[in-house]
Amino acid sequence: MLAAAEAAVDEAAAVFRANLGADPLITKARGDFATEIDLAIERLLRDRLGAATGLPVYGEEFGGDADSATGWVVDPIDGTTNYAAGFPACAILVALMHRGEPVVAVADLPLMGLRLTAVRGGGTRRNGEEVTLAETPGRPVAIAFGSVIARRDGTFPRGWRQSLLSAVGESFPTIRISGSVGVDLACTAGGAFAGTVTFSPNLWDNAAGVLLIREAGGVVTDVAGRPWTPRSVGVLAGTPTVHARLREIIAGLQPPADFRA
Template sequence: MSLSRDPQELLAIAAELLDGVHDRFVSGVGAPSAVHKGPDDFATAVDLELEKRLTGELRDRTGIDVHGEEFGGPDLGSGPIWVLDPIDGTFNYSAGLPTAGILLALLDAGVPVLGLTWLPLVGRRYAAIADGPLLESGRPLPRLSRSSLASSIVGMGAFNIDSHGRIPGSYRLKVLAQLSRVSSRIRIHGSIGVDLAFTAAGILGGAVVFGHNAWDNAAGVALVRAAGGVVTDLAGDPWTIDSGSVLAGAPGVHGEILDILGSLGDPRSGLEEGHAQ
């Protein structure tokens, strides 16, 4: 199945539906864990409620199925499909930090063609069709201009130094250390959606994302591309929904960060053999 409806129409419908859950998102701030999903990961009852509601509304209004973080869905590489994260930055949301939002992307054959990132607690709404422009609260923003890492704020994913997972904590610490040699303005927001949306908007010069889930990454990738930014994985390969990471940035900044990452070698090379996962 290929995309048969006007992307502009679909973007308008999606924006309307996200606006419709704004008040519930705001009123639920501080919600405790309701579902334990693994080490340092949980979902609140609001996550579950919003995903069920938006999934039903998106299907009814667009005729397109939905793959959500909490309840899953059809294969993401299939025909057009929405991919939804009802609350990105769940720890922040549960703690009352405002860096949390709703992420929604429309994929066609696995490629993001629409991206929406709603940040109700800071009053920001970012949306775009793949070829741009990037819209902030309906207003088009200028395309990203070439910039330097030294003059930029950079968003970076969180880390636990003792983690021996897919991208180990020791490597993440090296990334932080080497980035800080060029830019002293490194920020850990605890929300991939915030990092990528703010990169698209030019607030951040770039974002280093260690997560690999499509519901975290697809919306922001669409926004950065629409804004004229550069998106790859951490190795510099083109980003796809199967990528294990994201490196996004303004022209110039992306290349400088990629050079730094390249100098650090394989993320797993420093692991002891018995610790690999």
């Protein structure tokens, strides 16, 4: 299954690189949008994965059945705003879900020449080399943080996110905001970050990165510290030590009324 996913992503990555800076085509809720290339890549992934495996595909742009016992989940361009602006922090995400758990994952960052892959029980690889998520003595402990802009009336509202950002910064001054959940999760699995806090409720944003971090030896929960599931809102992940500290920080804040987006 990993070979089928990588073959499909190889084709998609060529389209991705050739069309960097594509203009918005479809406007979505909350100011989000898709480009023609988002649509083209998802069509390609659906065609190739379906033909190779016979399994259904659930994707950001064309939907599908998110509750299939076994099926693919795809995000053709995670970080579309970055992609349209020509900023390289964007990715193609593919995961195979089986009975509510990701079992195969590919996160490809074509503009960075970076690909992370994982199979459940088989570890995580970065450009073909096995990686383990661990803190390196003498290096800064960097944290990837999700968007700090949100509707004021929503869950994880803007003020709460910014309070959390400030609190996290007291313990971990090296914080990065990429604008892509998939990039944050993949780069945490690959060791660029020791932990991450993201707020997306979308399975296509989270599934691949969850498996990549787990297989690299990291700890993954939802933002409230509960076990991650396909219906979780947000991801809290990192090395065991960093995850535990992030969990303590979140527990010390007055939480929003609930943890739904």
